[in-house]
Amino acid sequence: MSRQRAFNRDVVLEIALREFWRHGYEATSVASLTAAMGIRPPSLYAAFGDKRRLFEEVVERYQRSHGAFSAVAMTEEPTAREAIARLLREAAAEYTDPGHPPGCLVISAAVNCGPESADVQEAMRELREAGKAGIAARIAADAVAGLLPEDTDAGALATFYAATVQGMSTQARDGATRRDLERIAEFAMLAWPGERAGALEGMPENLEGTRAGRPAVR
Amino acid sequence: MSRQRAFNRDVVLEIALREFWRHGYEATSVASLTAAMGIRPPSLYAAFGDKRRLFEEVVERYQRSHGAFSAVAMTEEPTAREAIARLLREAAAEYTDPGHPPGCLVISAAVNCGPESADVQEAMRELREAGKAGIAARIAADAVAGLLPEDTDAGALATFYAATVQGMSTQARDGATRRDLERIAEFAMLAWPGERAGALEGMPENLEGTRAGRPAVR
DNA sequence: CATATTTTATAGCGATCGCTACAAATGAAA
């Protein structure tokens, strides 16, 4: 019994994802959504509930697809150094992929919100904080393993790389190329504890010990 | 002859500025503006034209006040190194000043825009690009003056610090403290050409020359 | 085919959007 729907739920969900990605939560109207998805409002509400639940489903889909690289990088690399480098490298590629809108949906889709969607804004903020916490945990793991200087501040370092990723997202939305973002990534990696120590390769042993854990030079 | 207006134009303009700063261009309605400013719609339209021109005036006011530190830092410091360090230091203080909304209005007030306000979004993008160009020009000036390694890419370095500032703005809006942003600034300055060369102080002369202009270590 | 169940398109709900017509209120000049 019963009629079957004439559209593919996953296909139109991906279309909604890109609409929210490009214009953001509030700026994307149900009218523009249905027009892009090729369906009428009753079909959207029957399949996804309402605009807010559609956006929530979009965010979940985003985190399992386009936005999954961050968490994956934290777990698949042998060291925090390589995990962060991969995070930045893949963000450069992902944020400028011409196959979809630029930048990161979690970073940019709920920035300008009125009081009635403040909870959506807060939900995105919590996702960003969770991502930063994941970076901090990966760095802290290497710190306790003795792979980083004793005075390494995992939280502060994670905040720096989270900010770097967020800056890359903004730059991508402003038209920066993949190469532009890769150069941002390279500069950011120069702040890694002990980085640029290559300049000391082959130096006398009595100076070798000054490589890591040195406080920032003013 | 004629009646005089009962409100101070500068005072209510500053109130509008903070509303746009906190919620963004589209998410701030005329109704919320007039409620915050303590005036009625006809007074707003008589004094400022329409919502868009009010926002334009708000942006001009912002750039002459809260947002002026960036351009000022580029011109008042003797070196590009000190100019960028001051830019980041003052951004950390400004973006977390409890006396006004967090972050930067130019970076965050027109992120989520529908098609009808795409030109506002574009105007903010151009202001961000102009700021980045100002940073690049300051770095290039030091490069031609011989204060930086010959292979210094002023554009790429400017993109990195512009991204850093944008990341700091996002972090501030997510609740980061001034100290958090100052630590971001410190990490970002470690990417400055020749930075961390302090680790080489007192080293043999034959290694001294490797301090600056060294390519990034992978 | 007949029936039952779900989806579809149309059409429109109340609320809010940016904005303004209008007339009362105001206050400097005559």
Added chain:
DNA sequence: TTTCATTTGTAGCGATCGCTATAAAATATG
């Protein structure tokens, strides 16, 4: 005090917002 330009608050314009009542169309089952 009268005149008159300007500002004020009220009240509401047409358009769009998120959302839905309704009935026709479509399809798996009996």
